[in-house]
Amino acid sequence: MEIVPGLHRLRTPMTSKALPWIMPYAFEGPDGVSLFDSGYGTPEASEWLTQQLHGIGYQPSDIRRLIVSHGHPDHIGMAGWIKEQSPHCELVMLGREAEWFHDMRHGPSEFMDRTGGWLVRHGVDPDEAKEAFRRASAEHSSGDDNQDSGDVSTETERRSWSMPSVTADVRLEDGDVLEFDNWKLEAVWTPGHTPGHLCMFEQQHQLMLTGDHVLSRITPNVSLGDQDERAGRRPLAEFLDSLKKVAAYDTKLALPAHEDVIDDLPARCATIARHHDDRLDEVYEGIDDDGSTAADVSAEVTWNRPYETFNVFKKRSALGETLSHLQLLEEHGRIARQDDDGVVRWQRV
Numbered sequence: 214m215e216i217v218p219g220l221h222r223l224r225t226p227m228t229s230k231a232l233p234w235i236m237p238y239a240f241e242g243p244d245g246v247s248l249f250d251s252g253y254g255t256p257e258a259s260e261w262l263t264q265q266l267h268g269i270g271y272q273p274s275d276i277r278r279l280i281v282s283h284g285h286p287d288h289i290g291m292a293g294w295i296k297e298q299s300p301h302c303e304l305v306m307l308g309r310e311a312e313w314f315h316d317m318r319h320g321p322s323e324f325m326d327r328t329g330g331w332l333v334r335h336g337v338d339p340d341e342a343k344e345a346f347r348r349a350s351a352e353h354s355s356g357d358d359n360q361d362s363g364d365v366s367t368e369t370e371r372r373s374w375s376m377p378s379v380t381a382d383v384r385l386e387d388g389d390v391l392e393f394d395n396w397k398l399e400a401v402w403t404p405g406h407t408p409g410h411l412c413m414f415e416q417q418h419q420l421m422l423t424g425d426h427v428l429s430r431i432t433p434n435v436s437l438g439d440q441d442e443r444a445g446r447r448p449l450a451e452f453l454d455s456l457k458k459v460a461a462y463d464t465k466l467a468l469p470a471h472e473d474v475i476d477d478l479p480a481r482c483a484t485i486a487r488h489h490d491d492r493l494d495e496v497y498e499g500i501d502d503d504g505s506t507a508a509d510v511s512a513e514v515t516w517n518r519p520y521e522t523f524n525v526f527k528k529r530s531a532l533g534e535t536l537s538h539l540q541l542l543e544e545h546g547r548i549a550r551q552d553d554d555g556v557v558r559w560q561r562v
């Protein structure tokens with residue numbers, strides 16, 4: 214699909230039924246093509262990209278630069294393969310995201326160790342946390358068969374989460390304008406979904422490339438994890454500010470990484486902000502009169518599927534999402550935290 218002359222919306226497959234595609238955006242140039250986001254590091258995804266590039270007259274070896282919105286595997290996973298096909302391709306990221314991506318890649322075992330403690334601190338049963346840690350370690354160690362892990366069911370799914378060994382060649386700062394061929398893209402730092410999430414504003418046609426920050430139907434996961442807690446991050450507050458930030462641009466059309474294009478970006482941002490307001494109330498109501506842990510609250514609030522059916526990974530991400538809301542409620546003075554023998558409990562005030 215050609216959005217404006219020379220800018221194409223491509224697609225590569227995901228492994229999720231709920232979110233079947235990721236859309237890379239291809240900017241044509243006289244001596245090659247530049248991409249915003251790519252796809253998983255799977256043969257299926259790279260085969261799709263190859264076909265789609267052929268459709269607009271390019272090959273993978275013509276990719277001059279890959280700009281990624283953030284360091285999740287469906288956006289950056291294919292970067293290693295792209296660099297093999299096109300060794301001079303530049304990987305462009307926001308500097309903040311490049312740091313975060315580096316930390317994620319280079320400390321998995323330590324990261325997982327701490328995650329176990331984090332789960333227990335927020336009310337997950339220690340035996341369950343140990344099991345989560347065991348499975349997560351299996352997931353992260355390379356070359357194992359994962360046969361006993363019911364969560365990582367197929368080889369394809371496992372590979373789809375593998376992260377490429379790449380580092381950013383170009384690190385952008387908020388407000389930088391990236392110029393190439395006839396394109397001018399302004400970097401818009403939109404922390405929330407990840408610490409260094411990048412949207413890009415295409416100035417000539419007033420298009421906002423939103424990555425995962427704003428999608429047309431679902432809302433991105435905004436989580437407070439162990440790493441975020443230690444870094445003093447406020448993901449939900451940051452995310453809500455980032456919604457206002459992109460809404461303030463005079464955008465003709467927003468181009469997200471999944472689902473449909475968005476005609477009215479400010480309206481969509483307002484809807485997502487309202488969703489989080491409702492969610493804050495629901496999390497508040499989910500706290501017992503005599504206090505609750507974040508794990509207790511997670512089990513109380515509604516999810517797209519029943520909480521009881523969640524595996525340890527889903528529970529971990531539900532917990533992170535609940536915590537980002539608890540953190541903001543605390544900031545608003547509606548709740549307070551208590552340390553109960555190493556376990557954090559929340560109380561309405």
Ligand SMILES: [Zn+2]
Pocket residue numbers: 283285406425
């Ligand atoms: Zn993402």
